[in-house]
Amino acid sequence: MRLYTLGKNLFNGIFSSGYKLKVEGLENVPKDDGVLICSNHISYLDPPLVGCSSNRTVHFMAKAELFEMPVLKKILPKVYAFPVRRGMSDKQALRKGLELLRNGEAVGLFPEGTRSKNGEIGSGLAGAGFFAMKTDAKVIPCAIIGPFKLFRSVKIVYGREIDFTELKDRKGSAKEATEKIMSEIRKLYEENKSIR
Template sequence: MNLKFYTFAKNIVKIVLSPAFRVKTIGKENFPKDGGVLICANHIENLDPPIVGITCPRDIHFMAKEEIFHLPVLKDILPRVNAFPVKRGMSDREALRTGLSLLKEGKVLGLFPEGTRSKSGELGEGLAGAGFFALRTEAKIVPCAIIGPYKLFRPLKVIYGNPIDFTEYRAKKISADEATKIIMDEIRALLSAGK
């Protein structure tokens, strides 16, 4: 049932948002066709999750802040579009377990490593969660850059970079913070190249 609703919702959102923001997707061919994938994107607006959702060639499971799961309408829709809650500002073990399970099952997990929207539009510091998932699974890590502004009929770019090979980093047993920094550097490079 969720799969059908996800596809339906994705198509509706695409019909509305694609022309409104003249969404241009670059690098979709870089996206792995199968296996666990961790998408890590910069976060500039509340519309980032649906924008990534409609441009990604595969269905995404998004980790989203717990507060929005208590809002009318959203509390019913979010679980049906593969979103699951995470408590901010603390280590949410249940959310971490859910994320690990999804990646190990060969699904796509979407994260905004900054944890919150950037008010300046500049890329902020990434939280250790992204590095945790990258190091604890065999998932492919795909950096993603969203380049605004979100203004009606002004072009909006979504760029998918080449998957980052984490084999060497996992073998070296680097820290989650170090792993997140590697991911953030890749997102930063995409942002620079795409502007």
């Protein structure tokens, strides 16, 4: 059994029993097109949550420092993570993301770039908008509604595809595209945060 599948099954059990996981909007995630799943970021558990709740194999960008740790540098590639150097334009990571999306794969991103310390959704980095503007991948907003406390509900909601037609027609910027993505994540979060 692949390590990814093993991890997915393991975390499905943990989230279902320990956190009363609720998943909504999964029908919005295309099953065979290139798709960029963009979520808010509140916990270290967010990547496995998106990975195990999605109907796709999801490739994640992970901070490059993790790939320097002896155990993780062997495990991360096997669960389809690839490194990105934060705080700079990492051309290699951008090329890898473009390649995956153009080949019809699913890529998971946390546009904020780091976890929110207070649970509020911050501003996003330009990377998510770059992928949205440079590919034909479907961009799906995702809201994670915690907190991650044992035996309390955690909810993940996948929204409808974001339409970038107008932005692409007028050759808008990656920053504008990211702002649009973050706006949709906030909207999804606000619409669902009180429904537990």
